[in-house]
Amino acid sequence: MDELKRRIVNDAIALEGDIIQVDMFLNHNLDIPLLEEMGAALAKRFRGAGVTKILTVETSGIALACFTAQAMGTEMVYAKRFHTGYIDSKVYSSEIHSFSLEKTYTLRVSQKHLAPSDVVLIVDDILASGQAILGLLEIVAKSGAETAGVGVAIEKATREGGRLLRQMGLHVEALAVIEGVEDGKILVQ
Protein backbone atom coordinates (compact mmCIF):
# COMPACT_ATOMS: atom_id res chain seq x y z
CA MET A 1 0.00 0.00 0.00
CA ASP A 2 1.72 3.11 -1.32
CA GLU A 3 0.78 5.56 1.44
CA LEU A 4 1.94 3.19 4.19
CA LYS A 5 5.23 2.54 2.34
CA ARG A 6 5.71 6.30 1.96
CA ARG A 7 5.15 6.84 5.69
CA ILE A 8 7.63 4.09 6.57
CA VAL A 9 10.29 5.55 4.27
CA ASN A 10 9.69 9.13 5.43
CA ASP A 11 8.87 8.73 9.12
CA ALA A 12 9.93 5.36 10.52
CA ILE A 13 13.24 5.12 12.33
CA ALA A 14 15.56 2.10 12.31
CA LEU A 15 16.92 1.50 15.80
CA GLU A 16 19.43 -1.05 17.01
CA GLY A 17 18.26 -4.60 17.69
CA ASP A 18 16.09 -4.89 14.58
CA ILE A 19 13.56 -2.38 15.92
CA ILE A 20 11.67 -0.25 13.41
CA GLN A 21 9.97 2.60 15.23
CA VAL A 22 6.55 3.33 13.72
CA ASP A 23 4.99 4.88 16.80
CA MET A 24 4.21 8.16 15.04
CA PHE A 25 1.43 6.65 12.94
CA LEU A 26 0.82 2.96 13.76
CA ASN A 27 1.18 1.88 17.39
CA HIS A 28 1.26 4.81 19.81
CA ASN A 29 0.12 7.94 17.99
CA LEU A 30 -2.42 6.87 15.36
CA ASP A 31 -2.97 8.38 11.92
CA ILE A 32 -6.66 7.52 11.65
CA PRO A 33 -7.19 8.13 7.89
CA LEU A 34 -4.13 5.94 7.17
CA LEU A 35 -5.50 3.19 9.45
CA GLU A 36 -8.89 3.43 7.71
CA GLU A 37 -7.16 3.05 4.35
CA MET A 38 -5.17 0.07 5.66
CA GLY A 39 -8.32 -1.57 7.01
CA ALA A 40 -10.01 -1.10 3.63
CA ALA A 41 -6.95 -2.56 1.84
CA LEU A 42 -6.98 -5.69 4.03
CA ALA A 43 -10.75 -6.03 3.51
CA LYS A 44 -10.19 -5.92 -0.26
CA ARG A 45 -7.48 -8.59 -0.14
CA PHE A 46 -9.75 -10.98 1.78
CA ARG A 47 -12.98 -10.15 -0.06
CA GLY A 48 -14.89 -13.31 -0.94
CA ALA A 49 -13.28 -15.34 1.85
CA GLY A 50 -16.51 -15.28 3.85
CA VAL A 51 -14.90 -13.64 6.89
CA THR A 52 -17.29 -13.32 9.85
CA LYS A 53 -14.91 -12.11 12.53
CA ILE A 54 -11.61 -10.25 12.91
CA LEU A 55 -9.27 -11.51 15.64
CA THR A 56 -6.27 -9.63 17.02
CA VAL A 57 -4.32 -9.43 20.26
CA GLU A 58 -3.96 -6.49 22.61
CA THR A 59 -2.59 -3.89 22.34
CA SER A 60 -1.10 -2.70 19.12
CA GLY A 61 -3.29 -4.70 16.74
CA ILE A 62 -6.57 -3.28 18.02
CA ALA A 63 -6.80 -0.11 15.92
CA LEU A 64 -6.08 -1.83 12.58
CA ALA A 65 -8.43 -4.68 13.52
CA CYS A 66 -11.19 -2.12 14.28
CA PHE A 67 -10.91 -0.49 10.86
CA THR A 68 -10.61 -3.82 9.06
CA ALA A 69 -13.79 -4.98 10.80
CA GLN A 70 -15.46 -1.68 9.87
CA ALA A 71 -14.51 -2.17 6.20
CA MET A 72 -15.63 -5.83 6.18
CA GLY A 73 -18.81 -5.31 8.19
CA THR A 74 -17.87 -7.88 10.83
CA GLU A 75 -17.40 -7.96 14.59
CA MET A 76 -13.91 -7.89 16.09
CA VAL A 77 -12.53 -9.70 19.11
CA TYR A 78 -9.13 -9.20 20.70
CA ALA A 79 -7.30 -11.84 22.66
CA LYS A 80 -6.38 -10.66 26.14
CA ARG A 81 -2.71 -10.75 26.97
CA PHE A 82 -2.74 -8.83 30.25
CA HIS A 83 -4.69 -9.52 33.41
CA THR A 84 -6.98 -6.50 33.44
CA GLY A 85 -10.72 -6.41 33.74
CA TYR A 86 -13.12 -9.27 33.86
CA ILE A 87 -12.96 -12.28 31.59
CA ASP A 88 -15.07 -15.44 31.68
CA SER A 89 -13.49 -18.51 33.19
CA LYS A 90 -14.22 -20.48 30.01
CA VAL A 91 -11.55 -19.34 27.55
CA TYR A 92 -9.59 -20.64 24.58
CA SER A 93 -5.96 -19.99 25.44
CA SER A 94 -2.45 -20.35 24.12
CA GLU A 95 1.02 -19.65 25.50
CA ILE A 96 3.30 -17.43 23.46
CA HIS A 97 6.85 -16.30 24.01
CA SER A 98 8.01 -12.82 23.10
CA PHE A 99 11.70 -13.04 22.22
CA SER A 100 12.09 -9.26 22.13
CA LEU A 101 10.57 -8.86 25.60
CA GLU A 102 11.86 -12.18 26.98
CA LYS A 103 8.46 -12.91 28.46
CA THR A 104 5.83 -15.61 28.14
CA TYR A 105 2.19 -14.59 27.85
CA THR A 106 -1.07 -16.49 27.91
CA LEU A 107 -3.48 -15.28 25.23
CA ARG A 108 -7.12 -15.75 26.15
CA VAL A 109 -10.40 -15.41 24.26
CA SER A 110 -13.71 -16.05 25.96
CA GLN A 111 -15.28 -19.16 24.44
CA LYS A 112 -18.52 -17.32 23.77
CA HIS A 113 -16.82 -14.98 21.29
CA LEU A 114 -15.64 -17.63 18.78
CA ALA A 115 -18.01 -20.20 17.29
CA PRO A 116 -17.31 -23.20 15.02
CA SER A 117 -19.32 -21.38 12.33
CA ASP A 118 -16.94 -18.38 12.36
CA VAL A 119 -14.48 -17.67 9.53
CA VAL A 120 -11.71 -15.69 11.18
CA LEU A 121 -9.27 -13.17 9.72
CA ILE A 122 -6.29 -12.64 12.03
CA VAL A 123 -5.00 -9.06 11.98
CA ASP A 124 -1.94 -7.50 13.62
CA ASP A 125 0.24 -4.47 13.19
CA ILE A 126 3.65 -6.13 12.69
CA LEU A 127 4.61 -9.68 11.67
CA ALA A 128 8.14 -10.57 12.78
CA SER A 129 8.75 -13.92 14.48
CA GLY A 130 5.06 -14.74 14.16
CA GLN A 131 4.72 -15.96 17.76
CA ALA A 132 1.61 -13.90 18.54
CA ILE A 133 -0.08 -15.03 15.32
CA LEU A 134 0.76 -18.69 16.00
CA GLY A 135 -0.93 -18.23 19.37
CA LEU A 136 -4.03 -16.77 17.73
CA LEU A 137 -4.10 -19.63 15.19
CA GLU A 138 -4.07 -22.12 18.06
CA ILE A 139 -7.01 -20.30 19.67
CA VAL A 140 -9.01 -20.36 16.41
CA ALA A 141 -8.26 -24.07 15.98
CA LYS A 142 -9.39 -24.82 19.55
CA SER A 143 -12.68 -23.00 18.92
CA GLY A 144 -13.42 -25.10 15.84
CA ALA A 145 -13.65 -21.96 13.66
CA GLU A 146 -11.97 -21.66 10.28
CA THR A 147 -9.02 -19.33 9.61
CA ALA A 148 -9.40 -17.28 6.42
CA GLY A 149 -5.88 -15.91 6.67
CA VAL A 150 -3.58 -13.39 8.26
CA GLY A 151 -3.43 -9.68 7.42
CA VAL A 152 -0.77 -7.36 8.81
CA ALA A 153 0.32 -3.79 8.23
CA ILE A 154 4.04 -4.53 8.15
CA GLU A 155 5.94 -7.77 7.62
CA LYS A 156 9.61 -7.91 8.49
CA ALA A 157 11.11 -10.11 5.76
CA THR A 158 14.28 -10.27 7.85
CA ARG A 159 12.43 -12.47 10.34
CA GLU A 160 11.01 -15.95 9.86
CA GLY A 161 7.31 -15.40 10.73
CA GLY A 162 5.93 -14.72 7.25
CA ARG A 163 7.78 -17.64 5.66
CA LEU A 164 6.64 -19.97 8.43
CA LEU A 165 2.98 -19.03 8.10
CA ARG A 166 3.02 -19.36 4.29
CA GLN A 167 4.71 -22.76 4.58
CA MET A 168 1.75 -23.78 6.73
CA GLY A 169 -0.44 -23.00 3.69
CA LEU A 170 -1.96 -19.86 5.15
CA HIS A 171 -3.06 -16.89 3.07
CA VAL A 172 -0.85 -14.09 4.44
CA GLU A 173 -1.14 -10.49 3.28
CA ALA A 174 1.19 -7.67 4.34
CA LEU A 175 0.50 -4.09 3.26
CA ALA A 176 4.23 -3.29 3.40
CA VAL A 177 7.27 -5.54 3.64
CA ILE A 178 10.48 -4.33 5.27
CA GLU A 179 13.35 -6.04 3.45
CA GLY A 180 16.10 -4.70 5.67
CA VAL A 181 18.01 -1.63 6.70
CA GLU A 182 21.06 -0.24 4.85
CA ASP A 183 23.01 2.67 6.33
CA GLY A 184 20.02 3.61 8.48
CA LYS A 185 17.70 3.60 5.43
CA ILE A 186 14.71 1.28 5.67
CA LEU A 187 14.16 -0.79 2.52
CA VAL A 188 10.44 -1.27 1.88
CA GLN A 189 8.72 -3.38 -0.73
Add this chain to the structure above:
Amino acid sequence: MDELKRRIVNDAIALEGDIIQVDMFLNHNLDIPLLEEMGAALAKRFRGAGVTKILTVETSGIALACFTAQAMGTEMVYAKRFHTGYIDSKVYSSEIHSFSLEKTYTLRVSQKHLAPSDVVLIVDDILASGQAILGLLEIVAKSGAETAGVGVAIEKATREGGRLLRQMGLHVEALAVIEGVEDGKILVQ
Protein backbone atom coordinates in the same frame (compact mmCIF):
# COMPACT_ATOMS: atom_id res chain seq x y z
CA MET B 1 -27.30 7.05 23.89
CA ASP B 2 -30.31 4.82 23.45
CA GLU B 3 -28.70 1.90 21.61
CA LEU B 4 -25.90 1.63 24.18
CA LYS B 5 -28.41 1.76 27.05
CA ARG B 6 -30.47 -0.94 25.33
CA ARG B 7 -27.40 -3.16 24.97
CA ILE B 8 -26.48 -2.69 28.64
CA VAL B 9 -30.01 -3.57 29.80
CA ASN B 10 -30.30 -6.56 27.44
CA ASP B 11 -26.77 -7.97 27.37
CA ALA B 12 -24.62 -6.72 30.26
CA ILE B 13 -24.29 -8.92 33.33
CA ALA B 14 -23.97 -7.69 36.91
CA LEU B 15 -21.35 -9.74 38.75
CA GLU B 16 -20.25 -9.60 42.36
CA GLY B 17 -17.82 -6.91 43.43
CA ASP B 18 -19.42 -4.07 41.46
CA ILE B 19 -18.36 -5.60 38.12
CA ILE B 20 -20.59 -4.98 35.11
CA GLN B 21 -19.62 -7.35 32.33
CA VAL B 22 -19.84 -5.64 28.95
CA ASP B 23 -17.34 -7.81 27.13
CA MET B 24 -19.83 -8.91 24.49
CA PHE B 25 -19.87 -5.51 22.80
CA LEU B 26 -17.44 -3.04 24.41
CA ASN B 27 -14.15 -4.41 25.70
CA HIS B 28 -13.40 -7.89 24.42
CA ASN B 29 -15.75 -8.69 21.55
CA LEU B 30 -16.51 -5.41 19.76
CA ASP B 31 -19.77 -4.38 18.09
CA ILE B 32 -18.21 -2.09 15.49
CA PRO B 33 -21.37 -0.23 14.31
CA LEU B 34 -22.23 0.48 17.97
CA LEU B 35 -18.70 1.79 18.60
CA GLU B 36 -18.92 3.98 15.48
CA GLU B 37 -22.22 5.39 16.75
CA MET B 38 -20.67 6.00 20.17
CA GLY B 39 -17.67 7.78 18.64
CA ALA B 40 -20.01 9.98 16.61
CA ALA B 41 -22.06 10.77 19.75
CA LEU B 42 -18.96 11.84 21.69
CA ALA B 43 -17.80 13.93 18.71
CA LYS B 44 -21.17 15.70 18.70
CA ARG B 45 -21.01 16.45 22.43
CA PHE B 46 -17.57 18.06 22.08
CA ARG B 47 -18.19 19.80 18.75
CA GLY B 48 -16.89 23.37 18.83
CA ALA B 49 -14.39 22.64 21.58
CA GLY B 50 -11.50 22.82 19.10
CA VAL B 51 -10.28 19.28 19.84
CA THR B 52 -7.06 18.42 18.01
CA LYS B 53 -6.25 15.07 19.60
CA ILE B 54 -7.95 12.15 21.34
CA LEU B 55 -6.07 10.58 24.26
CA THR B 56 -6.86 7.22 25.85
CA VAL B 57 -5.02 4.48 27.70
CA GLU B 58 -4.43 0.90 26.64
CA THR B 59 -6.24 -1.41 26.30
CA SER B 60 -9.97 -1.09 26.56
CA GLY B 61 -10.25 2.59 25.57
CA ILE B 62 -8.53 2.19 22.21
CA ALA B 63 -11.48 1.14 20.05
CA LEU B 64 -13.81 3.94 21.23
CA ALA B 65 -10.97 6.45 20.96
CA CYS B 66 -10.34 5.33 17.35
CA PHE B 67 -13.94 5.89 16.30
CA THR B 68 -14.18 9.20 18.19
CA ALA B 69 -11.04 10.40 16.40
CA GLN B 70 -12.52 9.20 13.10
CA ALA B 71 -15.71 11.19 13.74
CA MET B 72 -13.81 14.31 14.86
CA GLY B 73 -11.13 14.14 12.15
CA THR B 74 -8.25 14.15 14.64
CA GLU B 75 -5.31 11.94 15.46
CA MET B 76 -5.42 9.64 18.46
CA VAL B 77 -2.71 8.70 20.93
CA TYR B 78 -2.90 6.05 23.65
CA ALA B 79 -0.89 6.12 26.84
CA LYS B 80 1.13 2.97 27.32
CA ARG B 81 0.46 1.06 30.50
CA PHE B 82 2.40 -2.13 29.76
CA HIS B 83 6.04 -2.56 28.87
CA THR B 84 5.71 -3.83 25.32
CA GLY B 85 7.35 -2.51 22.22
CA TYR B 86 9.56 0.48 21.81
CA ILE B 87 8.84 3.85 23.37
CA ASP B 88 11.02 6.98 23.36
CA SER B 89 12.93 7.71 26.54
CA LYS B 90 11.38 11.19 26.67
CA VAL B 91 7.87 10.62 27.97
CA TYR B 92 5.19 12.39 30.00
CA SER B 93 4.25 9.95 32.73
CA SER B 94 1.95 9.49 35.70
CA GLU B 95 1.48 6.80 38.32
CA ILE B 96 -2.00 5.37 38.77
CA HIS B 97 -3.37 2.80 41.15
CA SER B 98 -6.00 0.29 40.11
CA PHE B 99 -8.06 -0.58 43.17
CA SER B 100 -9.83 -3.43 41.39
CA LEU B 101 -6.54 -5.02 40.30
CA GLU B 102 -4.52 -3.90 43.35
CA LYS B 103 -1.69 -2.79 41.08
CA THR B 104 0.16 0.44 40.37
CA TYR B 105 0.89 1.35 36.77
CA THR B 106 2.97 4.03 35.12
CA LEU B 107 1.17 5.63 32.17
CA ARG B 108 3.53 6.97 29.52
CA VAL B 109 3.08 9.10 26.41
CA SER B 110 6.04 9.99 24.21
CA GLN B 111 6.64 13.74 24.48
CA LYS B 112 6.57 14.11 20.71
CA HIS B 113 2.91 13.07 20.55
CA LEU B 114 1.47 15.90 22.71
CA ALA B 115 2.21 19.57 22.02
CA PRO B 116 1.30 22.70 24.01
CA SER B 117 -0.89 23.72 21.05
CA ASP B 118 -3.03 20.56 21.37
CA VAL B 119 -6.59 20.58 22.70
CA VAL B 120 -7.12 17.09 24.08
CA LEU B 121 -10.28 15.06 24.54
CA ILE B 122 -9.73 12.18 26.96
CA VAL B 123 -11.75 9.06 26.04
CA ASP B 124 -12.20 5.78 27.89
CA ASP B 125 -14.66 2.91 27.98
CA ILE B 126 -15.69 2.99 31.66
CA LEU B 127 -15.43 5.73 34.29
CA ALA B 128 -15.50 4.29 37.82
CA SER B 129 -12.96 5.54 40.37
CA GLY B 130 -11.46 7.83 37.73
CA GLN B 131 -7.87 6.88 38.51
CA ALA B 132 -6.88 6.24 34.89
CA ILE B 133 -8.41 9.53 33.78
CA LEU B 134 -6.67 11.46 36.56
CA GLY B 135 -3.43 9.96 35.29
CA LEU B 136 -4.20 11.08 31.72
CA LEU B 137 -5.09 14.59 32.97
CA GLU B 138 -1.71 14.79 34.68
CA ILE B 139 0.00 13.79 31.43
CA VAL B 140 -1.89 16.45 29.44
CA ALA B 141 -1.00 19.08 32.08
CA LYS B 142 2.67 18.12 31.95
CA SER B 143 2.67 18.50 28.15
CA GLY B 144 1.27 22.04 28.37
CA ALA B 145 -1.72 21.07 26.20
CA GLU B 146 -5.29 22.02 27.07
CA THR B 147 -7.93 19.48 28.14
CA ALA B 148 -11.27 19.91 26.35
CA GLY B 149 -13.00 17.33 28.53
CA VAL B 150 -13.59 13.68 29.22
CA GLY B 151 -15.87 11.40 27.19
CA VAL B 152 -16.70 7.86 28.26
CA ALA B 153 -19.06 5.14 27.12
CA ILE B 154 -20.25 4.16 30.60
CA GLU B 155 -20.07 6.03 33.90
CA LYS B 156 -20.71 4.14 37.11
CA ALA B 157 -22.62 6.63 39.28
CA THR B 158 -22.06 4.28 42.21
CA ARG B 159 -18.36 5.23 42.17
CA GLU B 160 -16.79 8.62 42.85
CA GLY B 161 -14.88 9.28 39.59
CA GLY B 162 -17.52 11.28 37.70
CA ARG B 163 -18.35 13.53 40.67
CA LEU B 164 -14.67 14.14 41.33
CA LEU B 165 -13.91 15.15 37.72
CA ARG B 166 -16.95 17.47 37.54
CA GLN B 167 -15.95 19.10 40.86
CA MET B 168 -12.63 19.86 39.20
CA GLY B 169 -14.60 21.86 36.63
CA LEU B 170 -14.12 19.42 33.79
CA HIS B 171 -16.62 18.86 31.01
CA VAL B 172 -17.50 15.17 31.46
CA GLU B 173 -19.82 13.31 29.09
CA ALA B 174 -21.02 9.74 29.56
CA LEU B 175 -23.12 8.01 26.91
CA ALA B 176 -24.76 5.82 29.56
CA VAL B 177 -24.79 6.05 33.34
CA ILE B 178 -25.17 2.97 35.50
CA GLU B 179 -27.07 4.03 38.62
CA GLY B 180 -26.85 0.71 40.39
CA VAL B 181 -28.01 -2.89 40.38
CA GLU B 182 -31.26 -4.12 41.93
CA ASP B 183 -32.00 -7.84 42.10
CA GLY B 184 -29.46 -8.47 39.34
CA LYS B 185 -31.10 -5.84 37.10
CA ILE B 186 -28.78 -3.05 35.93
CA LEU B 187 -30.32 0.42 36.28
CA VAL B 188 -29.22 2.64 33.39
CA GLN B 189 -29.86 6.32 32.85
